[in-house]
Amino acid sequence: MKLKKLIKESVWGKRAFGEKLPTIDDYKEAYNKKQVNEAIDLKDAGGEIFDTIIAFKKIYEKSPHKKNRKINMYIKQLLKIEQQISDVIGDLD
Numbered sequence: 001m002k003l004k005k006l007i008k009e010s011v012w013g014k015r016a017f018g019e020k021l022p023t024i025d026d027y028k029e030a031y032n033k034k035q036v037n038e039a040i041d042l043k044d045a046g047g048e049i050f051d052t053i054i055a056f057k058k059i060y061e062k063s064p065h066k067k068n069r070k071i072n073m074y075i076k077q078l079l080k081i082e083q084q085i086s087d088v089i090g091d092l093d
Helices: 002-009 024-062 069-091
Strands: none
Touching: 024 069
16 A cells, blocks of 8 residues: 555656656655755745734734734734744744
């Protein structure tokens, strides 16, 4: 079962007839590209977290509960946490 899953996940599954078989260097290159894409996705995710917090804050400010101190405190904490996450992601480079 595991072998079938590995074969399906292979980047070489769509190799056309007559193309040469992939080498270890080909696999290394594909792996490195995947790592770069994951790093980019991580940075995008950090931005999405911030956008979500801000969207929630805008909706909350229009609600009748906008003066709730506890919710205001949590929003501030979320923004601080998001900043810390962004700093750590930035340091990963």
